[in-house]
Amino acid sequence: MRKILSITMALGIFVPIITEAHVKWFASAVDTVRPYALTDIPVLISICIGLCMILAGVSLERILEVPKWYQNFIEKYAPNILSVASIGFGLSYIIFSYMGFVFAPNLPATGEVGTLLLTLQTIAGLMILLGFFERIGGLLLVVLFILASRVYGFAEMMDTFEMLGFAVYAMIIGRPKWRIVESVTFSRLMHVFHRFGVSVLRVGTGINLIILGFSEKILVPGLTQAFLEEYPWNFMKNIGFDWYTDYWFAYSAGFAEMLFGIFILLGLVTRTTIIALAVFLISTLMLLGPMELIGHLPHFSIAAVLLVFGPGSAMHMKKN
Numbered sequence: 001m002r003k004i005l006s007i008t009m010a011l012g013i014f015v016p017i018i019t020e021a022h023v024k025w026f027a028s029a030v031d032t033v034r035p036y037a038l039t040d041i042p043v044l045i046s047i048c049i050g051l052c053m054i055l056a057g058v059s060l061e062r063i064l065e066v067p068k069w070y071q072n073f074i075e076k077y078a079p080n081i082l083s084v085a086s087i088g089f090g091l092s093y094i095i096f097s098y099m100g101f102v103f104a105p106n107l108p109a110t111g112e113v114g115t116l117l118l119t120l121q122t123i124a125g126l127m128i129l130l131g132f133f134e135r136i137g138g139l140l141l142v143v144l145f146i147l148a149s150r151v152y153g154f155a156e157m158m159d160t161f162e163m164l165g166f167a168v169y170a171m172i173i174g175r176p177k178w179r180i181v182e183s184v185t186f187s188r189l190m191h192v193f194h195r196f197g198v199s200v201l202r203v204g205t206g207i208n209l210i211i212l213g214f215s216e217k218i219l220v221p222g223l224t225q226a227f228l229e230e231y232p233w234n235f236m237k238n239i240g241f242d243w244y245t246d247y248w249f250a251y252s253a254g255f256a257e258m259l260f261g262i263f264i265l266l267g268l269v270t271r272t273t274i275i276a277l278a279v280f281l282i283s284t285l286m287l288l289g290p291m292e293l294i295g296h297l298p299h300f301s302i303a304a305v306l307l308v309f310g311p312g313s314a315m316h317m318k319k320n
Contacts, residue, residue, distance in 0.1 A: 033222035036251055046255050053259060057268035064269060066310070078308050079176035083131075086175050088301035089166055090129025090137075095294060097122040102148050103160040105294070113151055120144045128170060131179025135186045138170030158211050162302060165204015169305075172197035198305060198312030199267075205302050206265025210258050217254025224250035267311030274306045 036043055066074075097118045101108045109118045121144055127137030145164045149157045172190045174182060217224045228234055228246040236244035263273045281296055281303075306312075 033225050050259050061268050081304055081308050083177040085301040085304040090125045092297035093121050093125030103163045107152050131175040133183050134175045135171045138167045141167035162205045162208040165201045169197050169201040198309040202312055206261045209261030213254040213257030217250055221250055270310045274303050278303050
């Protein structure tokens with residue numbers, strides 16, 4: 001019953017998030033769409049539902065435990081999985097540089113400054129891919145994030161906050177296996193923070209999803225409206241709910257993405273949440289094609305890390 005409850009809850013929360021694709025990559029905002037208001041009945045209802053879901057997540061977090069067989073699997077293969085995830089991150093940054101953008105397709109690099117940013121991203125990606133002073137590669141990504149914030153603006157960079165989370169995670173955790181060389185001094189300095197590494201990655205990912213849900217969908221409804229005009233994903237109309245307009249479907253997608261982020265940020269049933277995330281990421285990849293795949297490459301590595309360690313803190317290691 002516990003497993004059924006957790007799966008049902010996850011599906012109930014995340015079905016609308018099939019539009020979790022980064023709409024900035026595929027559409028421009030329509031200016032004539034009315035902003036959502038707190039006085040709108042659907043908004044008030046969604047807030048109540050969200051609070052109930054969070055309370056349910058807190059309860060499940062206390063009840064659910066990792067099966068013994070999965071705990072044994074984690075203990076045996078965690079170093080391999082984390083190393084593969086690290087390689088995936090490094091490869092992602094190299095592909096991003098080849099495609100000509102920094103961290104995300106909506107941040108194209110142009111001019112001399114853009115070349116500098118791409119060069120820094122490529123060097124960091126190679127270091128992380130090869131396990132060549134990977135912690136220093138993570139530090140370079142932090143520098144890249146700061147420099148890119150000056151170029152694109154901090155508000156735009158908040159859409160890529162999970163990249164900063166990974167950069168700090170890489171500095172703290174490094175590469176467990178298959179590395180060329182490691183900085184012994186850097187490793188010793190970071191050892192004191194080791195137990196916080198996965199938590200930093202989780203928090204960065206949660207904040208990223210909350211920001212995307214709010215900024216791309218709820219705060220700017222015209223952006224998702226334009227996306228839905230190009231990609232008619234509002235399946236609610238097709239099953240008889242004619243009143244469920246694109247306007248409210250866009251809101252549902254943004255609210256669901258924010259709720260998704262809150263669950264990850266708070267470390268509630270993390271592994272179940274990440275499995276749901278993986279399902280919907282794959283769905284959007286099938287519908288939107290190569291650009292969605294390229295932009296989301298790091299998220300699969302994040303999913304691998306959080307599936308292994310869950311929330312990451314010592315008190316949660318045997319949960320969900």
